[in-house]
Amino acid sequence: MxxxxxxxxxxxxxxxxxxxxxxxxxxxxxxxxxxxxxxxxxxxxxxxxxxxxxxxxxxxxxxxxxxxxxxxxxxxxxxxxxxxxxxxxxxxxxxxxxxxxxxxxxxxxxxxxxxxxxxxxxxxxxxxxxxxxxxxxxxxxxxxxxxxGESLMFMITDELKVGLLTDHVALKDAPSAINPILIRTKVRTVEKSLMMDFGIRRPKIALLGINPHSGDQGVIGKEDEEILKPVIKEMSDAGHLVFGPYSADSFFGSNTYKKFDAILAAYHDQGLIPFKTLSFGKGVNYTAGLxxxxxxxxxxxxxxxxxxxxxxxxxxxxxxxxxxxxxxxxxxxxxxxxxxxxxxxxxx
Incomplete structure (x- = not known):
């Protein structure tokens, strides 16, 4: 064209x-x-x-x-x-x-x-x-x-981009749907989209914890310790700029999100409630990875x-x-x- x-x-x-x-x-x-x-x-x-x-x-x-x-x-x-x-x-x-x-x-x-x-x-x-x-x-x-392609629900504005590990799934089913293969796939899809679709050469991505306070070292659920943290370390060691898991309750209110090019939330409302609170009426739902x-x-x-x-x-x-x-x-x-x-x- x-x-x-x-x-x-x-x-x-x-x-x-x-x-x-x-x-x-x-x-x-x-x-x-x-x-x-x-x-x-x-x-x-x-x-x-x-x-x-x-x-x-x-x-x-x-x-x-x-x-x-x-x-x-x-x-x-x-x-x-x-x-x-x-x-x-x-x-x-x-x-x-x-x-x-x-x-x-x-x-x-x-x-x-x-x-x-x-x-x-x-x-x-x-x-x-x-x-x-x-x-x-x-x-x-x-x-x-x-x-x-590998589809990803990606909520975007110029200042804030939020992807989801699980999107339209019941809350009770979200933790069991999250596994190392899914995490790797979603992180790579976000990375590729940030580079190809938004011109960001070295994307920096944050992952939010699955449980309150990212599980508090296993006290409030073991998914963060046993699933998220090992994959984040593995991908970080391989050269990906991936960080977390971060406690979702303070991540947005403290403006920590501004330090990253994109955020991956564990489930629908964890990502979309803060996204729509911060940018309702200006936000866009983009299907990345296709x-x-x-x-x-x-x-x-x-x-x-x-x-x-x-x-x-x-x-x-x-x-x-x-x-x-x-x-x-x-x-x-x-x-x-x-x-x-x-x-x-x-x-x-």
């Missing part, structure tokens, strides 16, 4: 009864966004017309049948379905899940074919989207099946405000910019690794 060419940014609309379409349309009401990318929304003309009228938004779009027919300078809508869905703002319906999946499947198919360059996904309802075709706890696991770039806003369907025009689109807009920047960073990384002489020149 030419340095000045527009990135084709695919968008799945998520649950039509939530705020997905609202945050998408609000983001691109500002026509200056079209200077950065060519948006390709996977839905239908009638669906997007209904949403923009219901939300009283002034926005024009261009209907197409295939993603590769997208036109630069326009908001493109791929007609994935012809029928008119029954949209009930704020309701978790079977139909809402059906169309969320149709949009996602079409977008991922286009991504795999190279018809779009990156994908930004709007929020889904993890319950009503479940079908024979989609038996996953969320986007991340589905994309891990569809795209090559062959393609996918980002998402850091919030859910927000049924309670759906259809009211109250949704804050800041996180979705950040997800758009993050996808564009990561795609560009990957291009640059690829060029540098293909041309070592250029790499040496840049490092000077």
């Amino acid at each position: 030419d340095e000045n060419s527009k990135i084709r940014l695919g968008i799945s609309v998520g649950d039509l009864n939530g705020i997905g379409c609202e945050v998408v349309l609000k983001t691109f009401v500002d026509s200056r966004m079209l200077d950065f990318c060519t948006p390709v929304i996977f839905a239908s003309n009638k669906t997007i017309s209904f949403q923009k009228n219901a939300l009283n938004l002034e926005i024009n779009f261009h209907g197409i049948q295939e993603a590769d027919k997208a036109i630069d300078g326009k908001i493109n809508v791929v007609n994935v379905w012809k029928e008119i869905p029954d949209i009930q703002f704020g309701a978790a319906t079977e139909e809402g899940g059906k169309y969320a999946l149709l949009s996602l499947e079409a977008a991922v198919s286009a991504l795999k074919k190279g018809e779009i360059d990156v994908l930004v996904t709007s929020p889904i309802n993890k319950h009503n989207i479940q079908t024979e075709e989609f038996k996953f706890p969320g986007h991340t696991d589905y994309l891990a099946q569809e795209l090559e 062959s393609k770039v996918r980002t998402s806003p850091d919030h859910g369907t927000a049924y309670e405000i759906a259809g009211k025009g109250e949704a804050d689109y800041s996180s979705f807009k950040e997800a758009v910019f993050a996808a564009i920047q990561i795609f560009r960073n990957r291009q640059e990384y690829s060029e540098l690794t293909k041309n070592p002489l250029q790499k040496q020149k840049v490092r000077r």
Whole structure:
């Protein structure tokens, strides 16, 4: 891709009864966004017309049948379905899940074919989207099946990046899911992403303890002593800048996180509660480690405000910019690794 060419940014609309379409349309009401990318929304003309009228938004779009027919300078809508869905703002319906999946499947198919360059996904309802075709706890696991690589749920801002050893698993199952192979894999995935996607040459990574106070030397659980510490020492001895385990209760409040390029939390809430507290509305959910770039806003369907025009689109807009920047960073990384002489020149 030419340095000045527009990135084709695919968008799945998520649950039509939530705020997905609202945050998408609000983001691109500002026509200056079209200077950065060519948006390709996977839905239908009638669906997007209904949403923009219901939300009283002034926005024009261009209907197409295939993603590769997208036109630069326009908001493109791929007609994935012809029928008119029954949209009930704020309701978790079977139909809402059906169309969320149709949009996602079409977008991922286009991504795999190279018809779009990156994908930004709007929020889904993890319950009503479940079908024979989609038996996953969320986007991340589905994309891990569809795209090559080792997937990692990576919550990112410019100042803070938090990955998870275990993501959408029940809390009672998280400790038993953590093992040396998983830890090594996740650390390497974070390292590679920091280098390839964010341009950090020697990433420094912190791991949070599994138990309170990282187990207090085995007094409060033995997982930290028997699993985390040996792997951290092994990887550190091998040259990885990996440190911990750190007690999670004071790690963020003391600003210790600022000393690291990324943090690996043991389980979902251990990482996401401080992340969203520190950066809600500006954070982005990035699926690191895959062959393609996918980002998402850091919030859910927000049924309670759906259809009211109250949704804050800041996180979705950040997800758009993050996808564009990561795609560009990957291009640059690829060029540098293909041309070592250029790499040496840049490092000077």
